[in-house]
Amino acid sequence: xxxxxxxxxxxxxxxxxxxxxxxxxxxxxxxxxxxxxxxxxxxxxxxxxxxxxxxxxxxxxxxxxxxxxxxxxxxxxxxxxxxxxxxxxxxxxxxxxxxxxxxxxxxxxxxxxxxxxxxxxxxxxxxxxxxxxxxxxxxxxxxxxxxxxxxxxxxxxxxxxxxxxxxxxxxxxxx
Numbered sequence: 001x002x003x004x005x006x007x008x009x010x011x012x013x014x015x016x017x018x019x020x021x022x023x024x025x026x027x028x029x030x031x032x033x034x035x036x037x038x039x040x041x042x043x044x045x046x047x048x049x050x051x052x053x054x055x056x057x058x059x060x061x062x063x064x065x066x067x068x069x070x071x072x073x074x075x076x077x078x079x080x081x082x083x084x085x086x087x088x089x090x091x092x093x094x095x096x097x098x099x100x101x102x103x104x105x106x107x108x109x110x111x112x113x114x115x116x117x118x119x120x121x122x123x124x125x126x127x128x129x130x131x132x133x134x135x136x137x138x139x140x141x142x143x144x145x146x147x148x149x150x151x152x153x154x155x156x157x158x159x160x161x162x163x164x165x166x167x168x169x170x171x172x173x174x175x
Contacts, residue, residue, distance in 0.1 A: 004028045010067035011153025013145050014075065014091040017043055019054050020145030023065045024136065026157045033136035035065055036146040051093050058097035070098035070105045071156035073113060073148065108155050116155035
């Protein structure tokens, strides 16, 4: 679209075993799928090694796809405190990796992501995957984790667009 800036967004769905990532381009109100995948770690490896693998994997994704911004899904408390702590560590690595690359990073609650993409904050993974495919035509295959990451990126695109409109209204500037 002539005259409009394209913003590339990296969405991250933290997980210690499977960290989903998705990259989209946003031009005006048009969303386009760029790439997506999953960074997997071996549960038999030492925790520090697994966290390093997540960091290195995210750094590789950032180097390959050159996003302008990043969005990370927040984690909620789990029944198992140990699992919650490990998930928090994976989330910390996601935040650190994006920030270290110089990207502005936003965070979104899972309910906000689902509401933004599906229309209800209590959507299940199948509904999220379906809507991601509807909003980003042409996607061949996505795992649940990479679909969630793409949903995080879509959520960020929606919130960022709204934020820009509010800022423009406050400043009295028209784009």
